[in-house]
Amino acid sequence: MSLDALNAALAEIPLAQAMGLHAIQAGAAMALAAPLAPNTNHKGTAFGGSLHSAAILAGWAWLWGYLRQNGLQAQVVIQKAQAEFTAPVAGDFTAFCDGAAPEDLEHLMRMLTRKGRGRLALACRVESGNQVCMKFVGEYVVLMGAAV
Amino acid sequence: MSLDALNAALAEIPLAQAMGLHAIQAGAAMALAAPLAPNTNHKGTAFGGSLHSAAILAGWAWLWGYLRQNGLQAQVVIQKAQAEFTAPVAGDFTAFCDGAAPEDLEHLMRMLTRKGRGRLALACRVESGNQVCMKFVGEYVVLMGAAV
Numbered sequence: 001m002s003l004d005a006l007n008a009a010l011a012e013i014p015l016a017q018a019m020g021l022h023a024i025q026a027g028a029a030m031a032l033a034a035p036l037a038p039n040t041n042h043k044g045t046a047f048g049g050s051l052h053s054a055a056i057l058a059g060w061a062w063l064w065g066y067l068r069q070n071g072l073q074a075q076v077v078i079q080k081a082q083a084e085f086t087a088p089v090a091g092d093f094t095a096f097c098d099g100a101a102p103e104d105l106e107h108l109m110r111m112l113t114r115k116g117r118g119r120l121a122l123a124c125r126v127e128s129g130n131q132v133c134m135k136f137v138g139e140y141v142v143l144m145g146a147a148v
Numbered sequence: 149m150s151l152d153a154l155n156a157a158l159a160e161i162p163l164a165q166a167m168g169l170h171a172i173q174a175g176a177a178m179a180l181a182a183p184l185a186p187n188t189n190h191k192g193t194a195f196g197g198s199l200h201s202a203a204i205l206a207g208w209a210w211l212w213g214y215l216r217q218n219g220l221q222a223q224v225v226i227q228k229a230q231a232e233f234t235a236p237v238a239g240d241f242t243a244f245c246d247g248a249a250p251e252d253l254e255h256l257m258r259m260l261t262r263k264g265r266g267r268l269a270l271a272c273r274v275e276s277g278n279q280v281c282m283k284f285v286g287e288y289v290v291l292m293g294a295a296v
Binding site for chain 1: 157161162166167186187188189191196197198202205225226227228229230231233
C-alpha cells in the first residue's frame with residue numbers, strides 16, 4: 001500500500017487529523033508520526049490517549065495494507081488493547097507496527113477463507129527520541145464481505 | 149471538585165478539545181461526554197482511540213478530584229491500560245468512572261504518606277445509547293510533590 005493511500009485513509013478520521021498523524025512508512029513496517037504540540041496533556045508532555053490512538057492506527061493500517069496486498073477487501077476492527085506507558089513523551093513521536101509472525105498470518109487467512117472472519121494480535125510501540133515510550137498489543141477482528 | 153474546575157483542566161488538553169470532551173458529572177461518579185461527529189472513524193462509527201482517550205481521562209479526572217478533595221496536590225499519570233471494545237458506537241458517547249473500593253483508596257493514601265508515591269487501578273466504561281461499548285481498566289501512578 002502506498003503512503004498516499006494510507007494518508008487518504010487517515011484523512012477520513014477527524015481525530016487523526018487533529019493529532020497531525022501521518023504515515024511516514026507503509027508496507028511491511030508501518031510508521032505513523034505526529035508532532036507533540038496538538039497532543040500535549042496539561043503537563044506539556046504527550047497525552048496517553050494520543051499515544052494510544054497512534055498505536056491503534058499503526059496496527060490497523062498494517063493489517064489493512066496486508067489484506068489489500070492479498071487482494072482482500074475486509075473490515076478491520078480493534079477488539080482488545082493492552083498498553084504500557086513506559087516513559088513520558090517530551091517531543092514528536094512515531095507509532096510503529098512491525099506486523100505479525102508468518103504462522104499467525106497463515107492462520108488468519110485460513111479463518112477468513114473458511115469462516116469469513118478472523119482475528120490477529122499485533123504488537124506496536126510508540127517511540128520518541130529513539131526511546132520506546134509505549135508498548136501496545138492490539139487484537140483486531142477482520143470481517144470479510146463488510147465495507148472497508 | 150466542581151464541573152468548572154474539571155472542564156478547565158480538560159481545556160488544557162488539545163485532543164480533549166478536538167474531541168469535544170466535557171464533564172457532565174464530577175465527584176464520586178465521573179462522567180465525560182463527547183459528540184460523535186469529531187470522533188468518527190472512516191466507517192462513521194466512533195474511533196477506538198477516541199473511546200480510549202475518554203476512558204483514560206475519566207479515570208484520571210476521578211483520581212485527580214479524589215486527591216484534591218483530600219487536600220493533596222499530586223501528579224497522576226496513566227501507566228497501564230486494558231480495553232475491550234464490546235460494541236460499535238453509532239452516536240454520542242459518555243465515559244464513566246465509578247471510582248475505587250475503600251480499601252484500595254486507603255492503601256493508596258498509606259503509600260502516598262509513606263513513600264510519596266502510590267498506584268491505583270480504576271475501572272471505567274464508555275456507553276452510548278445506554279449500551280456499554282468499551283470496558284477499560286487503567287492503572288494510574290500518583291506522585292506527591294510533583295507539579296499537578
